[in-house]
Amino acid sequence: MLNEFSLIEQYFLNNKKQRPDSIVGIGDDGAVTRVQPNHDLVTVTDTMVNGVHFDESTPPRAIGHKIVAVNLSDLAAMGAEPCWISLALTLPDADETWLSEFAAGLHEICQYYDCTLIGGDTTRGPLTVTVTAQGQVPAGEAITRSGAKPGDWLYVSGPLGDAGLGLDMTQQADMATGPHLQRLVERLYYPHPRVALGQTLRNVAGACIDISDGLLADLQHLLSSSGVAADIELDKIPLSLAMTETLSQDAAYKKALTAGDDYELCFTVEEHNRGRLETLTAHLKNKPICIGRITQLREPAIQFKLHGEVYELPLEYQGYNHFNNSVTAKD
Amino acid sequence: MLNEFSLIEQYFLNNKKQRPDSIVGIGDDGAVTRVQPNHDLVTVTDTMVNGVHFDESTPPRAIGHKIVAVNLSDLAAMGAEPCWISLALTLPDADETWLSEFAAGLHEICQYYDCTLIGGDTTRGPLTVTVTAQGQVPAGEAITRSGAKPGDWLYVSGPLGDAGLGLDMTQQADMATGPHLQRLVERLYYPHPRVALGQTLRNVAGACIDISDGLLADLQHLLSSSGVAADIELDKIPLSLAMTETLSQDAAYKKALTAGDDYELCFTVEEHNRGRLETLTAHLKNKPICIGRITQLREPAIQFKLHGEVYELPLEYQGYNHFNNSVTAKD
Structure with missing residues (x-):
């Protein structure tokens, strides 16, 4: 040895x-x-x-x-x-x-x-x-979680939930088939951090967090650090083709909102910086997607809308917590 | 919870x-x-x-x-x-x-x-x-392991082996008495890193390493990084009063040479810097102790002398290794 x-x-x-x-x-x-x-x-x-x-x-x-x-x-x-x-x-x-x-x-x-x-x-x-x-x-250009302001637009950097779906596929034999298996398991095992995008967002994003524990859990951290709330358009949340061809619409959104391990970025941009963001990311294959807007602080901090109407999420839509939930390979 | x-x-x-x-x-x-x-x-x-x-x-x-x-x-x-x-x-x-x-x-x-x-x-x-x-x-003043040269003097920052003796005392009921118990267990549990001395040694020490795995093991790293060897005067190795009053002389030197966890510094000083070292450390309660001298590379890299004669150490004087030795609380 x-x-x-x-x-x-x-x-x-x-x-x-x-x-x-x-x-x-x-x-x-x-x-x-x-x-x-x-x-x-x-x-x-x-x-x-x-x-x-x-x-x-x-x-x-x-x-x-x-x-x-x-x-x-x-x-x-x-x-x-x-x-x-x-x-x-x-x-x-x-x-x-x-x-x-x-x-x-x-x-x-x-x-x-x-x-x-x-x-x-x-x-x-x-x-x-x-x-x-x-x-x-x-110096001074680090992006924190605490810079979001009411009126800012809320973005994510790419489709959500794929790593969580990949995890299901590695754990459930009956799911471990289909044309998307390899791509989804790759997303789980070999995530690509948004290194270039993160640097592009300097002086463009007001606040930023990476989505490691699921959009709901991580957005909640950003909102509470900034002392604001957010409206999200449920149907703007990006889903991959692999996701929509594998799960029902409801199951797909649940996965996208709560599954961890995607390592996309979630960030806010002031109105006057939206054009700048568009210019700076024009060359990207996966462009950031605007999913909602920051509001004044209120309860609940995250509110969903679907086709213009308030949409109530089921209660079990919660992020993963290391010490409260059972221990799984999820996070 | x-x-x-x-x-x-x-x-x-x-x-x-x-x-x-x-x-x-x-x-x-x-x-x-x-x-x-x-x-x-x-x-x-x-x-x-x-x-x-x-x-x-x-x-x-x-x-x-x-x-x-x-x-x-x-x-x-x-x-x-x-x-x-x-x-x-x-x-x-x-x-x-x-x-x-x-x-x-x-x-x-x-x-x-x-x-x-x-x-x-x-x-x-x-x-x-x-x-x-x-x-x-x-910039440029970090002290590495690789700067020792033949002719440099070799120092340690304080008495060795106390933490190892403290460990014995926590593990062997028959040793867990005596006036020195508390002090030795303190040395094991609450080591004091030589933070001020380390900074004082900038531009004074040629090479430096901290003694975490025992003097023999750590000095060996310093020598091999620098491509040199060392002569050590066995009776110059500093032992605490607690050590000499608890163990026989042989057992005390073995402990001082091989026990880990003391977190003293071992360093080399060129001839022309010895006075500077003395001046800079004159205010310290525990002054660095010169225990030997760096030589040209040769085998064995570490040679001991006692009263001017070469002294052969028993073979079992070896440092701790995480993956070769049995797992103990020692290191």
């Missing part, structure tokens, strides 16, 4: 191209990096636990990809350029097959977004993966 | 005084901080796992203290000023007593070193604690 140090060396030390702003990398007491002048540092952390965020059926390559993707999604929501990641990896044993697949998934997404693995810690214990990612943003 | 968000809010959101360079803290997708102009960012990560790095008998307050202390010790070894920490906390349940004690230990050491908790993630699963700490250092 490999010892701790050669294990780290073999899979993580030889990590390809380093960013030139990474001065000291893996193998010292700490990593030394250099933030650009007149830029702020943005730091995010996400953990994935075996049996909670993934299970034995999840490919190790997907775990390596996703732990980076979920962190880059948080950086994207802040408008930050991803730069460096640190990996805390707790493993029951030094399984070389698992490690090589996990490392491949992690390195691929890091290379793609020019993000350098600068350090971390490897320990023995129940399988748990934590990444802290660091990015930078021009 | 608290839900995830109110749990985080209750114990971690209300965290006292924030550094003025923390612009956006807990409660957004990411934290925004500002590194001083002409400074480099230093990032370190350490994980502590239940059943490996601590056990049921460890006070939660000590776990909260120590996960910060071990990270600040890494920053100290780089010469960095500690600034911000991110906490990834995986918990089997939301035990309020445990959380309040853990948070108290964590906040106390953060306050003491003016380090702000800027964010993190809380997940359900087997008890595991990861902290990523960020510090800053004047």
Whole structure:
């Protein structure tokens, strides 16, 4: 069996191209990096636990990809350029097959977004993966959750619910067929954080959050941080073809509103910035979709409309909560 | 039971005084901080796992203290000023007593070193604690492991082995008495990272490492990074009064050389910087102790001398390794 140090060396030390702003990398007491002048540092952390965020059926390559993707999604929501990641990896044993697949998934997404693995810690214990990612943003231009104002337009960056539907397909044998299976499971296992869009939204979006726990749950955080409420046009919520061809309309909207793991962005734009948003995103294949509008604070904070009428959502439309709900592989 | 968000809010959101360079803290997708102009960012990560790095008998307050202390010790070894920490906390349940004690230990050491908790993630699963700490250092002044040169003098910052002896005392009923018990267990549970000394060593030390896995293991890393070897005078290795009054001389040196968790610094100083080191550390209660000298690379890389003669260490003097040794609460 490999010892701790050669294990780290073999899979993580030889990590390809380093960013030139990474001065000291893996193998010292700490990593030394250099933030650009007149830029702020943005730091995010996400953990994935075996049996909670993934299970034995999840490919190790997907775990390596996703732990980076979920962190880059948080950086994207802040408008930050991803730069460096640190990996805390707790493993029951030094399984070389698992490690090589996990490392491949992690390195691929890091290379793609020019993000350098600068350090971390490897320990023995129940399988748990934590990444802290660091990015930078021009000073004062980070986008927070708290900048939404009444009258702002509310957008999402792409179709919702696909990852949740992909999860159902991996768990329910009777759903695990159909032409969309592969695409939906890809959305679950290999999410693409909206890195470029996040940076485009600097000075355009008033507030932004990434949708990791479901639109309802995450929008609620944005609204409560900003002290506002929102009207949403239910039929404006974007659904993929895979979604509409697989589920009934009701089931599809429920999935889109409550399922997590999509890693799309939800953001607000002031009236006078709508044209700017359109210009800046004209080249994108998936353009942001306007789903509603911010209002003065009121209860309930989120109100739905369908064909101009107020539409009452069933009560069970709620986001996932780590400590109240049963533990599933959902989040 | 608290839900995830109110749990985080209750114990971690209300965290006292924030550094003025923390612009956006807990409660957004990411934290925004500002590194001083002409400074480099230093990032370190350490994980502590239940059943490996601590056990049921460890006070939660000590776990909260120590996960910060071990990270600040890494920053100290780089010469960095500690600034911000991110906490990834995986918990089997939301035990309020445990959380309040853990948070108290964590906040106390953060306050003491003016380090702000800027964010993190809380997940359900087997008890595991990861902290990523960020510090800053004047550009180009970070101290690495790789700067030792033949002829440099080798120092440690204080007595070694006390934490290991403290661990023995918590595990062996027959040792758990004596006048030194409390002090040694304090050294194990509440280590004090050498934060001020680390910053003093900028432009003075050629290479530096913190002693977390035992002097032999950590010095070996420093030597191999620098491509050098070292002669150590066995009787120069500092032992505390508690150590010499508790163990035989042989057992005391073995503990000092191989036990982990002391979080002292081991560093090298060029001949012409020795006076500067003495001046800069004259005010310290515990002054650095010179234990030997760096030599040209040779095998074995570490050679001991006692009263001028080469001294052969028994073979079992080896550092702890996470994946080769049996799992204990030792490291």
